[in-house]
Amino acid sequence: MLRIRLPGAAAIAAGALVLGLALPAAAQKKDIVVGSMCDRTGATQTVGVILCPGANDYAALINSRGGLDGHQLKVIEIDNEYKVPQGMESYERFKKEGAVSVLLYGTPHTMALTAKLTEDKIPGTSPGFGTAAGADGKRYPYLFPIAATYWSQAAAAVKFAKDKFGGNLKGKKIAYLFYDNPAGKEPLVILEDLAKLEGFELKTFAVPAPGVEMGAQVLDIAQRYRADFVITHLFGRSPSVSIKEFKRTGFAMSKVIALVWGSAEADLEAAGGGAVAEGYNTLQFAGVGTDYQVHKDIAEMYKKQGKQPPKEMASTVYYNRGIFHMAVHVEAIRNALKAKNGGAITGEDVKNGMEKIKGVTLGGLMPPLELTPVDHEGGGWVQVFTVKGGKLTKGSDWFRAYPDVLKKHIDADAKRT
Amino acid sequence: MFHRESGYFKTTYRADQALYPLPIARWTVAVFAVLALVLPQLLTVLSGAQSAEYYISIVNFILIAIVGALGLNILVGYTGQISIGHAAFMSVGAYTAANLAVRAGMPFWVTLPAAGLMAAAVGAVVGVPSLRIKGLYLAIATLAAQLIIEWTINHVPWISGGSQASIEIPRPELFGFVLKEHRELYYLFLVVAVLSIVATLNLVRSRIGRAFVAIRDQDIAAEIIGIDIFKYKTLSFAISSFYAGVTGVLYTYLYGVANYENFQITTSIDYLAMIIIGGQGSVLGSIFGATFVTLLPIVIRVFMENVGVFLFTEQELPAVIPAVRLGVFGLLIIVFLVLEPEGLNRLWRNIRSYFRVWPFSY
Numbered sequence: 001m002l003r004i005r006l007p008g009a010a011a012i013a014a015g016a017l018v019l020g021l022a023l024p025a026a027a028q029k030k031d032i033v034v035g036s037m038c039d040r041t042g043a044t045q046t047v048g049v050i051l052c053p054g055a056n057d058y059a060a061l062i063n064s065r066g067g068l069d070g071h072q073l074k075v076i077e078i079d080n081e082y083k084v085p086q087g088m089e090s091y092e093r094f095k096k097e098g099a100v101s102v103l104l105y106g107t108p109h110t111m112a113l114t115a116k117l118t119e120d121k122i123p124g125t126s127p128g129f130g131t132a133a134g135a136d137g138k139r140y141p142y143l144f145p146i147a148a149t150y151w152s153q154a155a156a157a158v159k160f161a162k163d164k165f166g167g168n169l170k171g172k173k174i175a176y177l178f179y180d181n182p183a184g185k186e187p188l189v190i191l192e193d194l195a196k197l198e199g200f201e202l203k204t205f206a207v208p209a210p211g212v213e214m215g216a217q218v219l220d221i222a223q224r225y226r227a228d229f230v231i232t233h234l235f236g237r238s239p240s241v242s243i244k245e246f247k248r249t250g251f252a253m254s255k256v257i258a259l260v261w262g263s264a265e266a267d268l269e270a271a272g273g274g275a276v277a278e279g280y281n282t283l284q285f286a287g288v289g290t291d292y293q294v295h296k297d298i299a300e301m302y303k304k305q306g307k308q309p310p311k312e313m314a315s316t317v318y319y320n321r322g323i324f325h326m327a328v329h330v331e332a333i334r335n336a337l338k339a340k341n342g343g344a345i346t347g348e349d350v351k352n353g354m355e356k357i358k359g360v361t362l363g364g365l366m367p368p369l370e371l372t373p374v375d376h377e378g379g380g381w382v383q384v385f386t387v388k389g390g391k392l393t394k395g396s397d398w399f400r401a402y403p404d405v406l407k408k409h410i411d412a413d414a415k416r417t
Numbered sequence: 418m419f420h421r422e423s424g425y426f427k428t429t430y431r432a433d434q435a436l437y438p439l440p441i442a443r444w445t446v447a448v449f450a451v452l453a454l455v456l457p458q459l460l461t462v463l464s465g466a467q468s469a470e471y472y473i474s475i476v477n478f479i480l481i482a483i484v485g486a487l488g489l490n491i492l493v494g495y496t497g498q499i500s501i502g503h504a505a506f507m508s509v510g511a512y513t514a515a516n517l518a519v520r521a522g523m524p525f526w527v528t529l530p531a532a533g534l535m536a537a538a539v540g541a542v543v544g545v546p547s548l549r550i551k552g553l554y555l556a557i558a559t560l561a562a563q564l565i566i567e568w569t570i571n572h573v574p575w576i577s578g579g580s581q582a583s584i585e586i587p588r589p590e591l592f593g594f595v596l597k598e599h600r601e602l603y604y605l606f607l608v609v610a611v612l613s614i615v616a617t618l619n620l621v622r623s624r625i626g627r628a629f630v631a632i633r634d635q636d637i638a639a640e641i642i643g644i645d646i647f648k649y650k651t652l653s654f655a656i657s658s659f660y661a662g663v664t665g666v667l668y669t670y671l672y673g674v675a676n677y678e679n680f681q682i683t684t685s686i687d688y689l690a691m692i693i694i695g696g697q698g699s700v701l702g703s704i705f706g707a708t709f710v711t712l713l714p715i716v717i718r719v720f721m722e723n724v725g726v727f728l729f730t731e732q733e734l735p736a737v738i739p740a741v742r743l744g745v746f747g748l749l750i751i752v753f754l755v756l757e758p759e760g761l762n763r764l765w766r767n768i769r770s771y772f773r774v775w776p777f778s779y
Contacts, residue, residue, distance in 0.1 A: 041739045052735060060732070078718070079739035084672070084679045085478050089715065092599070096471035108678040111583050115673030119597050131581050181571065182678065185580040310732070416579075 031074035032067075032345070034059070034329055035094025037105040042082030044236060046266050048105070052077055053312040054322020055103060057298050062330055064301050069337045073330070080105070084112050095120060100336075101329050101350045104129065107183050110143070117142040122347035123332070123354055127285060127325055128260050132186060132406075133413040135377035137355070142347075144354055144376045146328050146369065147285035151406050152380030153259045154187030154231070156283060158194045159401030160257055160384055161229045169200040175227035177217060177242060179234050180206040187233060187259070193405055203227070211238030218245035233259040240270030243277050253279035253387070260285055263385070264317035265392065274390025281395065282317075283382045286324035287365035288392045289316050294323060294362050317392070324366055331360050367398045380406065436618055453607055457600040474599040475715060480606040481667045482707035484613045486691040487700065488660020493689070494697035495621055496653040497633030498547050499556040502563035503661050504684035506543075508677045509566060510536040510662025512576050515584035515675035525589035525670060529609070533662040539566070540658020541651045548647055551636075563682055570677045583676040586669055596670075606667060613660060617700050620656070629653055630698070694750060696760030705761035713749065717742045 036055060039048040059075045067073060076097055078090035087109040094102055102117070102124040104110045110130035117124045118141055126134065127147035134145045135152075148156065162169050176191055178184035188204065195202040203225055205217040211234060221227050230251075232242050239262030246256060256279075258267075263282030268274050290313065299309040312319050335353030336345045345353075357371045357378070367381035379400055386395035425440075427433045437443045452459070456476065460469035489503050510532035517523045517531055543562040547555050570577050578584040588597045589605060596602050620626050628649045631639035640646050669675045687710060695706020721738045729737050757764045 038735070038739075040736060041743050049736070053732070056732065056735060077735040079735075079742070081739070081743075083683070085668075085711075086714065088672070089475060089478060092471045092474040096468050098467070108676050111674045111676050112672035112679065115585070115588070115597075131583070182580060182582040182676075185571075188580060 030071055032071045032333055033074045033076060033094070033097050033099045034326075034333075035091065035097070035099040035102040036075050036077040036326075037087055037090055037103060037109060038077050038079050039082045039105055040079050042080070044082055044106070046236070047261075047264075047318055048079070050264075050266075050312045050315045050318035051322040051325070053310055054319035055326040056322075057301075057310065057313075058294070058323045058326040058330070061294070061298050061301050064304075068330065068334050069342065071337070073333075075326075080109070082106055084108050088112060088116075091116065095122065100345055100347050101125070101332060101354075103325055103329065107131075110134070114140060114143055120347065121351070123351040125325060125328055125354075127321065127328075129183075133410060135375060135380070135406075136410050136414055137372065137374045137376040139414050140376070141373075142351055144328075144371065146371065146376070146378055147324075147367075148260070148283075148380040148382045148400070149377055150183065150186045150233070150259065151190045151409060152377065152400060153283050153382060154190045154233075155194065155402040155406060156380075156382045156400060157231045157257050157259065158191070158198065159399070160281065160283075160396070161231075162198065164229070169198040172200045172228040173203070173225065174200050175203050175205060175221040175225060175230045177205045177207065177214070177221065177230060177232045177234070179211050179238060180208050181235075183235070184233050189409060190402075190405065191231070193409070194402065197402075197405065207234065207238060211236060212241050214238065214241055215245055215248075218242065218251070219249055222246065222249035222251040228255065230256045231259070232256060232262055234262045237270065239263070239267040243267065243271035243280060247271075247276050253277055254281070257281040257283065257384070259283050260382075263392075265315050266318070268387065268390075268392075274387055274392075277387045278390070280387045282385050282387075282392065284317065284385050285367065285382055286317075286320045287362075287383070288320060288385045288394070290314075292320075292363045292365045294365060320365055323362070327360065327362055327366060328354070328357065328369070331357050436615075450611075453611075457603055461600075470599050473603050475711065477599055477603055477606050477671065479708050479711045480603075480610040481664055481671070482688075482691060482711050483610045483704050484660055484667065485664035485688050486695065486703040486707040487613050487617045488657045488664065489688050490692045490695075490697065490699070490703045491617065491620070491629070491660070492653050492657035494692055494699065494702070495626065495633060496629040496650065497636075498544070498650065498653060499552065500559040500654075500657070501556050501682065501685045501689065502543060502559035502561075502566070503657075503688050504680040504682065505563040505566035506536045506540050506658040506661035507665030507668065507684070508570060508675075508680035509539050509658075510665030511669040511675040511680065512570060512584065512677070513662070514666040514669055515578075515586045516576070518586050519578075519584055524591075525605070525666075526591075529663060529666050532666045533659040536662025536665070537655040537659040540661070541655040543658075544651050544654025547650050547654065560682070563685060567677055567681065577677070582678075583674050585674050588673065589670050602671060605670070609663060609667060613663070614700060614704070617703075621700070625649070625652065633698070690750070692760075694753060694760055696762030699760070699762040701765065702760050702762030705765065709761060713746055714742055717745050 038052040039045055040052060056075060059073045063072050076094060078093060080086035080090055091102060091113055102122055104124045104126040107129045110126040113124060123142050123144055125144045125146045130145055132149035132151035134140050134143045135149055165172060191202055205221060207214045207217060221230060234242055239258055246253060260283050263284060268277045271277055302309045332350050332354035335356045336349035340349055355371050355373045357369055360366055369378035371378045381398045381400050383398050384395040385392040437446055457469060457473055460472050492498050492500050513532040513535040514528035517528045546558040550558060571582055588595050596605055628644045631644055632649055636646060668679060691706035691710045692703055694709055696702025718738055721741055725734050725737060
């Protein structure tokens with residue numbers, strides 16, 4: 001009797017669809033809609049489950065304080081399983097709900113939406129994703145990397161090594177251990193250029209997907225090549241594997257620095273705890289730890305609701321990046337509202353507001369970001385945090401390196417097309 | 418749709434060979450065609466331009482998925498050759514089109530077939546092992562093809578355009594009119610999807626299609642009755658890859674960028690899921706499968722967004738929705754397959770045949 005029941009089920013499903021699609025249309029006028037792409041279930045879920053709550057909590061904090069100029073923020077978060085079609089569908093949904101800006105997530109997604117953002121005049125932010133060329137605000141007016149791109153990170157990693165060796169890298173051997181995908185290969189051009197400039201020897205070690213097997217590469221770096229310094233650029237599960245392997249070969253962790261996606265508490269835990277990674281250096285584009293006023297405020301907000309602060313807060317690297325990501329949108333919308341003097345704002349206004357962001361620090365959680373119509377990276381600032389006593393501790397202030405070399409490459413890339 | 422066949426007599430071969438022999442079937446198709454043509458306008462009238470754009474974007478993804486699913490169904494459903502490298506052929510098409518469009522400035526109506534042909538050529542080569550191996554072994558061989566193609570694109574800058582392996586492609590243009598909004602691109606996708614459907618419907622009832630089915634059902638018997646196995650297996654891979662290549666181009670024009678990370682093994686699996694859920698060896702099944710797999714996550718999410726607010730707090734909801742969606746999606750697929758292992762197409766046929774004799778079900 002299946003045949004009879006199923007049309008009924010189909011009718012219910014169709015009814016639910018019609019009902020469901022019709023309901024969200026009745027949104028309040030005063031809310032300012034921000035779209036948030038997220039991956040809590042896909043390839044990079046370890047990041048998403050921490051980062052997205054961070055972003056949402058910060059928006060909730062702003063709302064609990066009366067919102068922006070009386071407007072409440074309405075953040076629509078849509079999970080895309082790290083799949084591009086789903087990501088694009090969620091973007092169209094944000095657009096339908098009237099989003100004035102979008103928090104992007106994922107490099108392929110960022111690429112697939114780059115053209116659309118400009119056509120629709122909706123600014124999108126991609127901290128830690130997308131191409132380094134996205135820093136060029138003239139070429140991509142509606143794309144904002146807002147954090148140090150892989151190029152800036154590579155330059156900063158070299159600078160860190162240089163400082164470690166007393167300001168001279170001549171004749172030093174630097175190994176670059178990277179995930180063999182476009183994102184992993186992107187910093188190569190910068191490293192090669194800097195090798196010539198600084199006179200160090202560069203050798204690259206590719207790790208094929210899925211990146212959980214790199215015993216041979218690490219052994220090669222540690223025993224045969226005997227690198228003086230290692231820069232790693234890995235994603236997902238692989239950073240923790242690299243830490244384990246370096247530990248196994250007895251390589252000094254203090255001679256390793258990881259770019260931003262190999263630098264979270266989760267990576268240390270997966271490698272066997274902070275003690276294993278003692279000395280490991282990490283690059284960060286947002287502050288680490290909970291010693292910031294904003295954490296106290298969020299905890300306070302939860303307390304007022306009679307709840308415990310969220311457990312995600314303890315994983316500070318990604319949580320803080322989420323706060324940082326949302327904070328940029330909040331500031332941009334604040335600037336846009338100011339410019340419009342209370343009038344209705346559009347994506348274009350938020351884009352202009354974003355290009356005015358300067359001097360917002362959130363008590364040191366945010367880098368000294370300065371976005372301009374030309375520079376959408378905001379300077380390319382990073383901070384080094386080193387594992388000390390099993391914990392990520394601040395190893396440097398915000399810094400950036402070789403801006404002239406990076407500028408040269410961004411301009412060259414713009415000419416390419 | 419629902420209709421009875423009695424009372425129609427065919428007096429010519431032409432009438433007998435028609436794609437839709439019954440007038441009512443022809444009328445149904447005509448109504449669907451008109452609906453498809455005015456869909457953007459219809460949705461705009463019903464829900465406003467802003468919402469219509471969103472609904473059309475979903476339809477666009479379904480249309481593209483239909484092309485890809487049809488291609489895979491020709492290979493897996495009709496010829497019985499397993500392939501889990503379907504997405505790799507899409508990336509071959511995507512990069513061919515992107516290179517032709519950017520380097521030679523070619524319009525989409527050149528890049529589209531050219532990319533299809535390139536993918537077909539690569540597909541034919543990948544299909545060669547199918548002559549010696551079958552089933553799971555062939556699956557692994559096509560998996561190898563997937564990885565080899567991915568690796569090649571990733572490491573050959575001449576194809577991929579640099580270390581980012583992405584080529585930005587201009588929006589398709591026709592008579593000076595640039596297609597960029599979803600409701601504009603819709604017509605491009607619609608035309609390609611309809612062409613694919615009609616081509617497949619005709620292919621599977623031609624000599625070639627019959628040969629495919631013979632090979633699927635029993636390849637030794639097929640060989641004995643004079644079917645050239647080498648020719649038809651390779652052909653099947655080539656045709657299937659042609660569709661995949663075209664699918665890749667459509668995605669590329671939709672995103673404005675060719676990027677192989679969109680065409681990895683998970684995409685291959687998604688397409689396999691479509692034809693298994695929809696029904697193997699069936700054109701309608703491919704359409705059902707593509708629609709179902711594209712729509713289901715969206716429907717579940719929208720449902721949860723509206724029902725979930727009564728059960729969870731604002732902070733919990735974003736974490737609950739993806740989990741529920743994944744769970745329900747998996748569960749529904751199992752339920753459907755248990756209820757009807759031959760897919761949605763069979764389910765549809767059961768419903769049809771029930772109403773065909775209704776109310777006399779004996």
